[in-house]
Amino acid sequence: MPKPTTSDRRAELLTLAAGLFAERGYKNTTVRDIADAAGILSGSLYHHFDSKETMADEILRTFLDELFRDYRAIIERESDPRRAFEQLVDASFQAIDRSHAAIALYQNEAKQLRQSPRFAYLDDTDREFREIWLGTLEKGIASGAFRSDLDATMAYRFVRDTVWVAVRWYVPGGKLTAEAVSAQYLSMILEGFQSRDQQ
Amino acid sequence: MPKPTTSDRRAELLTLAAGLFAERGYKNTTVRDIADAAGILSGSLYHHFDSKETMADEILRTFLDELFRDYRAIIERESDPRRAFEQLVDASFQAIDRSHAAIALYQNEAKQLRQSPRFAYLDDTDREFREIWLGTLEKGIASGAFRSDLDATMAYRFVRDTVWVAVRWYVPGGKLTAEAVSAQYLSMILEGFQSRDQQ
DNA sequence: CCGTACCAAGCAAACGATTGGTAGGGTAGG
DNA sequence: CCTACCCTACCAATCGTTTGCTTGGTACGG
Numbered sequence: 511m512p513k514p515t516t517s518d519r520r521a522e523l524l525t526l527a528a529g530l531f532a533e534r535g536y537k538n539t540t541v542r543d544i545a546d547a548a549g550i551l552s553g554s555l556y557h558h559f560d561s562k563e564t565m566a567d568e569i570l571r572t573f574l575d576e577l578f579r580d581y582r583a584i585i586e587r588e589s590d591p592r593r594a595f596e597q598l599v600d601a602s603f604q605a606i607d608r609s610h611a612a613i614a615l616y617q618n619e620a621k622q623l624r625q626s627p628r629f630a631y632l633d634d635t636d637r638e639f640r641e642i643w644l645g646t647l648e649k650g651i652a653s654g655a656f657r658s659d660l661d662a663t664m665a666y667r668f669v670r671d672t673v674w675v676a677v678r679w680y681v682p683g684g685k686l687t688a689e690a691v692s693a694q695y696l697s698m699i700l701e702g703f704q705s706r707d708q709q
Numbered sequence: 710m711p712k713p714t715t716s717d718r719r720a721e722l723l724t725l726a727a728g729l730f731a732e733r734g735y736k737n738t739t740v741r742d743i744a745d746a747a748g749i750l751s752g753s754l755y756h757h758f759d760s761k762e763t764m765a766d767e768i769l770r771t772f773l774d775e776l777f778r779d780y781r782a783i784i785e786r787e788s789d790p791r792r793a794f795e796q797l798v799d800a801s802f803q804a805i806d807r808s809h810a811a812i813a814l815y816q817n818e819a820k821q822l823r824q825s826p827r828f829a830y831l832d833d834t835d836r837e838f839r840e841i842w843l844g845t846l847e848k849g850i851a852s853g854a855f856r857s858d859l860d861a862t863m864a865y866r867f868v869r870d871t872v873w874v875a876v877r878w879y880v881p882g883g884k885l886t887a888e889a890v891s892a893q894y895l896s897m898i899l900e901g902f903q904s905r906d907q908q
Numbered sequence: 909c910c911g912t913a914c915c916a917a918g919c920a921a922a923c924g925a926t927t928g929g930t931a932g933g934g935t936a937g938g
Numbered sequence: 939c940c941t942a943c944c945c946t947a948c949c950a951a952t953c954g955t956t957t958g959c960t961t962g963g964t965a966c967g968g
Contacts, residue, residue, distance in 0.1 A: 516806070519916090519917080529721040534821060535736065535821055536735075537734065537736040537737055538736055540952080540953065540954080541954060541955085542952095542953085542954095549920070550918060550919085551919060551920075552954085552955085553918085553919075553920080553921085553922095553955080553956075553957085554917070554918045554919070554935085556915075556954095556955070556956075557917060557918070558916095560915085560955095561954080561955080562954065562955090602748055621877075622733060622734055622737060622826075635774065639899065641730060647761050647902075650902075654904055655903075655904060656902045656903065656904055657900070657901075657902060657903070657904045657905070658904065660902060661893055661962085664890075664893050664894075664897075665897065665902060667875070667878055668871060668894065668897050669902075670852050671870065671871060671875065672867060672870060672871040672874075673872075675870040675874050676866070677865055677868065678820075678870070691863075694860055695863075695867065698859075698863075698864065698898075698901070699897075699901060699902055700759070700901050700902050700903040701856070701901040701903055702856075702897070702898060702899050702900040702901030702903075703846075703849075703855045703856060703859060703863050703868075703898055704854070704855065704899040704901075705853055705854065705855055705856045706856070706858065718942085718943080739926080739927065739928080740927085740928060740929080741926090741927085741928095749943085749944060749945085749948085750927080750944070750945060751928085751929090752930075752944085752945075752946080752947085752948095753943070753944045753945070754929095754930095755928095755929065755930075756942080756943060756944070757943090760928080760929080761928065762930090777912095909968100910960100910967105910968085911966100911967090911968090912965100912966085912967085912968105913964105913965085913966085913967100914963100914964085914966105915963080915964075915965095916952085916961105916962095916963090917959100917960105917961085917963105917966105918960085918961080918962105919956090919958105919959080919960075919961095920946090920957100920958095920959085920960100921956105921957085921958095922955105922956085922957080922958105923955080923956070923957090923967100924953100924954100924955095924956105925952105925953080925954090925955105926951105926952085926953070926954100927950100927951080927952070927953080928951090928952100929946100929948105929949080929951105929965105930948080930949075930950105931946100931947090931949100932942080932945100932946090932947095933944105933945080933946080933947105933964105934943105934944085934945075934946095935942105935943090935944085935945100936939095936941105936942095936943090936944105937940105937942095938939105938940090938941090
């Protein structure tokens with residue numbers, strides 16, 4: 511008894527579109543490309559969506575909702591900044607694994623999309639994102655878990671970029687699991703490259 | 710005696726185009742946008758360049774030439790892997806400061822441009838880039854300068870992404886100098902976030 | 909079990925706007 | 939007079955989107 515609640519097809523098309531947006535870029539992907547991939551004509555897409563923008567919007571919102579659900583749960587549950595930090599990194603790599611196309615879209619196009627009023631909510635998203643990470647880092651510096659000479663803002667940019675840009679090379683379902691990458695990245699971020707036992 | 714060797718205007722237009730490409734993206738920037746910024750009509754651009762692609766090509770080549778000149782000089786001069794690593798990071802941040810728009814263009818569009826045969830040389834560029842960084846890291850691991858349990862490939866991706874993505878937030882001529890950012894990033898990469906004197 | 913009504917889904921064909929690019933002529937300075 | 943530079947005027951292609959219409963299926967009253 512397959513009951514297509516509020517359209518299965520819609521979600522299917524969104525997945526297709528997300529993949530193309532991620533691969534070729536938003537502007538470089540035409541609605542005809544998406545329709546071709548779905549095996550229908552371009553005009554038929556407008557039975558499901560009222561614009562190309564709507565597709566991108568929906569893809570981003572779905573991903574961001576999931577991510578922030580995870581993020582909020584972590585900082586509410588975990589009071590120790592070091593453990594919270596580790597779990598944030600972990601959750602991020604799991605998100606890259608789970609929502610690969612959406613994150614690639616976000617990473618590559620958010621800057622341009624943001625200029626349209628329709629995507630103004632991305633500014634709020636960024637603010638909360640920053641509060642969560644920066645807050646955790648500052649707590650960790652204050653508690654002595656992280657180095658006291660660390661510039662919190664710079665450290666925030668550092669870890670944010672390092673983690674999220676991994677979407678460029680990470681392949682979901684590949685040899686490297688999200689857990690493995692997360693563990694290695696955490697080790698590099700926390701302990702550094704330098705060997706400990708020298709000097 | 711200003712002697713416009715092979716056209717001053719050409720370089721001027723390229724700088725303008727690079728800025729727009731970096732800001733709005735390659736595909737999102739029209740030849741009319743570039744012409745407007747230069748105060749001329751779009752058709753007039755074709756007196757200087759035979760295509761939009763040529764502009765992007767020339768912008769990228771100029772930047773890459775400069776970068777690799779610096780990179781090669783470093784690894785030829787500096788045999789100590791730790792010092793070589795530091796200088797590579799340094800040179801990269803100086804490049805971000807100097808060739809900001811070109812690097813933003815490279816970071817955002819290289820993946821798509823690469824698919825055109827015209828930009829096939831970007832593959833060679835990537836290969837040499839990887840050899841330089843990965844070689845330095847491997848030498849450092851072998852020499853004991855870097856942690857022996859470091860996964861060289863992963864470390865390469867880590868530092869490559871971390872350093873170059875800084876182009877997204879770094880502002881040339883802003884409060885933070887390239888030297889300051891480079892020093893802080895090096896400290897984070899080499900020593901990590903974790904506080905040393907605990908446990 | 910039939911007929912009516914409605915529905916989601918898609919097709920065929922076209923729309924106006926914008927795109928990168930072209931052709932040929934004008935003009936100012938050396 | 940030449941060259942560098944720019945303009946006017948236009949082109950074909952492609953873009954996102956709209957239109958009117960067809961199809962297969964489901965729901966339901968009689």
